[in-house]
Every structure is written in structure tokens, then in C-alpha cells.
Amino acid sequence: MNNIKAEIKARILKRTILFFVIIIFIFSAYFLYQLKNFILGPKIIVKNLKEWSETKEDFFEINGVVLNASNVFLNGRKIFLSGKDSFKENLILAPGINTLQFSAEDKFGHKTKKVYYIAR
Numbered sequence: 001m002n003n004i005k006a007e008i009k010a011r012i013l014k015r016t017i018l019f020f021v022i023i024i025f026i027f028s029a030y031f032l033y034q035l036k037n038f039i040l041g042p043k044i045i046v047k048n049l050k051e052w053s054e055t056k057e058d059f060f061e062i063n064g065v066v067l068n069a070s071n072v073f074l075n076g077r078k079i080f081l082s083g084k085d086s087f088k089e090n091l092i093l094a095p096g097i098n099t100l101q102f103s104a105e106d107k108f109g110h111k112t113k114k115v116y117y118i119a120r
Helices: 002-040
Strands: 043-046 052-054 059-067 071-074 077-079 086-092 097-105 111-119
Touching (some): 043 097, 043 111
Antiparallel strands (some): 071 077
16 A cells, blocks of 8 residues: 555656656747847848849839847938838939948847948
């Protein structure tokens, strides 16, 4: 009888320990998932531009996505994001080489910058 009670207590102890290990693992995974935004900082993805582009058009539409950012700027002017952190901007290009400087900042103060050149 004592042997059966000891065996039941051992099983309960093992299951309790396993339960807490699983809970700790889930919280750790979630914490690391949230921490990646802090570590990586903002990311700018411009979909229709390469670092160097060329066009013959006066008007140019730029679209892309900015991840993990609270403020986004194009040549020092704040641009606003629509749903899913995407943006669309229409520009009038000057003859010659046009420089487009994107910068983004997240809520933790991390900054990133990307520069594109468009020859017209």
C-alpha cells in the first residue's frame, strides 16, 4: 500500500514538473519572439526600386513596406503608413540624378537608413 502511494506521488511530481517546464518554455519562446523586434530594429523594404534605377518619366510612384517602425521619413519628410505597414508615395523627379533617402525609427530609438538613386 505504501509502495503504491509512493508511486502515485512520484508520477504526480513528474507530471507537475513537466507541466511547469512546458509553461516556462512557452513563456521563454514568446519573450524571445518579442525581443527580436527590439534586437532587429526597423526594416525598410522598397518594392519597386533598386539601389540605382533609371526612368524617363517625370512622375514616379514608390511603394514598399516598413517593419517595426514608429516614424518613417523620405528625404526628411514624414510619410504615413497605411494598413499592414505599407506606404505609397508619388514623386516628381528632376532631370539628372534624384536621391531618395528613407529613414525609419522604432519605439526603442533604433534607426535605419536606406538611400536610392533614380536617374532621369
